[in-house]
Amino acid sequence: MSTKPAVNGAHKAAIRQENEEQILAAAERVFADFGFKGATTARIAETANVPKANVHYYFSTKEALYRRIMEDVCDHWLEAAMTFDNSADPAVILRGYIEAKMDLSRARPYGSRLWAHEIIRGAKFSSEYISSTVKNWLDSRVVVIRGWIDEGKMDDVEPYTLMYMIFATTQHYADFGRQIEIFNNNKPLSDAQFAEAKENVVRIILKGVGLS
Amino acid sequence: MSTKPAVNGAHKAAIRQENEEQILAAAERVFADFGFKGATTARIAETANVPKANVHYYFSTKEALYRRIMEDVCDHWLEAAMTFDNSADPAVILRGYIEAKMDLSRARPYGSRLWAHEIIRGAKFSSEYISSTVKNWLDSRVVVIRGWIDEGKMDDVEPYTLMYMIFATTQHYADFGRQIEIFNNNKPLSDAQFAEAKENVVRIILKGVGLS
DNA sequence: TTTTAACCTGACCAAACGGTCAAGATAAAT
DNA sequence: ATTTATCTTGACCGTTTGGTCAGGTTAAAA
Missing domain, CATH: 1.10.10.60 (Homeodomain-like)
Structure with a gap:
């Protein structure tokens, strides 16, 4: 040819x-x-x-393939993480981060589900990565949030709990996509439905922490 | 003996x-x-x-054992679901339901993680159960929430999104318990930390939907 | 054109898997 | 005391698994 x-x-x-x-x-x-x-x-x-x-x-091995994919998934997540800077308005930043994570769940559900498998299994392959790179990133964002709280820009909520809530809710649309599909009369969420969900998630969380 | x-x-x-x-x-x-x-x-x-x-x-078989356990897990969840009645104050009901689900994640994390595995895998063993029993329960709660919205008792949020948020956040403490543990300096959340998380989750969600 | 290095793959293997079974142990019924 | 029904388990079996390998094809280099 x-x-x-x-x-x-x-x-x-x-x-x-x-x-x-x-x-x-x-x-x-x-x-x-x-x-x-x-x-x-x-x-x-x-x-x-x-x-x-x-x-x-x-x-070479199944495990090597698995590790390589985990790395790729993490790279993509860190990209989304970068939308969480600390320069602008808290509401704008949180909205941007939540929307980025929701979009990632929609665009790359397999990566999110792979991550879920890995954590449920006890994070045997990735605990080192989580306890260094990811933890450092998370801790620095917690500092930012504590700053906002100290400045009176938002309610005094426990920052880790807030972050876990964002993780859980946004990734739920990938990890539990099949369940959502069943609840939605066995049809995947349409773009309009997903957009509505995204907007509602943002609204509830922002208002919930006193940012609206 | x-x-x-x-x-x-x-x-x-x-x-x-x-x-x-x-x-x-x-x-x-x-x-x-x-x-x-x-x-x-x-x-x-x-x-x-x-x-x-x-x-x-x-x-008799591994699958029979698996199915039996799934049934047990579902029974426990439906118990928690029963705390979601429709008689009293919305804030009291939602708080009670969220707290019950958080407590279940703490007391029976294996059940929650088993469920997560099952859904991620495509709910091959349980799609029938979800599309009948669980969906019926969920739909009836959505009707209740819509009633509260119509009566002006809470904000006009998309009820399914709210329920998914509660599912995701509460189950996160079981499914991603290992990740939370790593973030918490490799120590499981203490009872005090968990209680604080529970209170924060309730507060953020209730305020987020205009119930506080 | 010849040589070399990279790519391709059917056939194969040892290990691990879910499940079976015959034969023995134990406790209830007769 | 004897029979009967249930419980227990080491040894075994066919299948599936991750991984190997020899021998082939193809394309780049000499």
């Missing part, structure tokens, strides 16, 4: 990248659906449309 | 009950920790301190 010459082995590199991406995407889905132990390399291979042996050609 | 005579085979019945309970308790833990596929009958047997073959003597 395509016998492009391509400078300096660009074709081979493209093949590698495309296959890796295909396998990673498939693995993210399968791990999210079945958890680490429940996911089988055969199913990942089938989903990615490659022979099973090829999965092991690109990723 | 104990050779109590016991009227009408009471001893055998007691043995049966004790073994079943031991296996059920072990299975709830193991299923919660590893999910359906990840849990092994060998591990359940080991946790219950009985030989593997004995697990199959009392519960």
Whole structure:
């Protein structure tokens, strides 16, 4: 078929990248659906449309593949985390963060569900990452929130509880998406329904902490 | 050892009950920790301190054991659900329901985590139960909330979103307990910390929907 | 054109899995 | 005392699993 010459082995590199991406995407889905132990390399291979042996050609073990995907998921979450700066109005910042996390649950539900699996299982692969990178990020945001409280900009709420509430509620739309779908007469939330949910979540939380 | 005579085979019945309970308790833990596929009958047997073959003597298959535990978990949840009546003051009712769910997450975290596994996996064993019993319960509570809104007792929020928020936040303390523990300097929340969290969750939600 | 390095994959393997079973132990009924 | 019904368990089995590997194909380099 395509016998492009391509400078300096660009074709081979493209093949590698495309296959890796295909396998990673498939693995993210399968791990999210079945958890680490429940996911089988055969199913990942089938989903990615490659022979099973090829999965092991690109990723030495199932665990290596799992770790790689966890890293990718974390990268995306830290991006969303960056919307939580500490310069502007608390209401604007919190709204932006909640909306970013809701959007991420909608756009990348598999990542969120994978994370949920990992934590429920006891965070065996990621406890180090959580206790360093994630904890540092969380603690710094708590300081910011305590600052707002001290300045009288919002109610005196326990900041960790507030953050956990935001985590839980936003990720619920990914992790428990199937349950929400069943409650919604077996139909996934429409864009309009999701937008309404997002707006309500923002409104309830902001008002709940005295920011509206 | 104990050779109590016991009227009408009471001893055998007691043995049966004790073994079943031991296996059920072990299975709830193991299923919660590893999910359906990840849990092994060998591990359940080991946790219950009985030989593997004995697990199959009392519960024909792994799936039968899983279903039985799911039923038990649901029964407990419906109990908590009953605190959500529609007679009294909305703020009192919502507070009571949220507190009951928080307490359940604290007392029976394995049940909550088992449920989370089940939903993330696509609710293959329980979609029928959710779309009938649970959905009926939820829909009737939504009607109650809509009534409160129409009577001007609370803000005009989308009732399902509010309920999902309560589900997500309260269950987060069970499902993501390990993550919370890590954030809390690798120590489980103390009773005082948990009580503070519970009070904050209630306060934020009630104020958020205009009930305080 | 030849060589080399990377990619591909059907066939295979040891380990772990859910589940079975025969044979023994124990307690209730006769 | 004997029979009967239930409980107990080590050993076993077919299947599925993650992972390997030899031998092939393809594309880049020489």
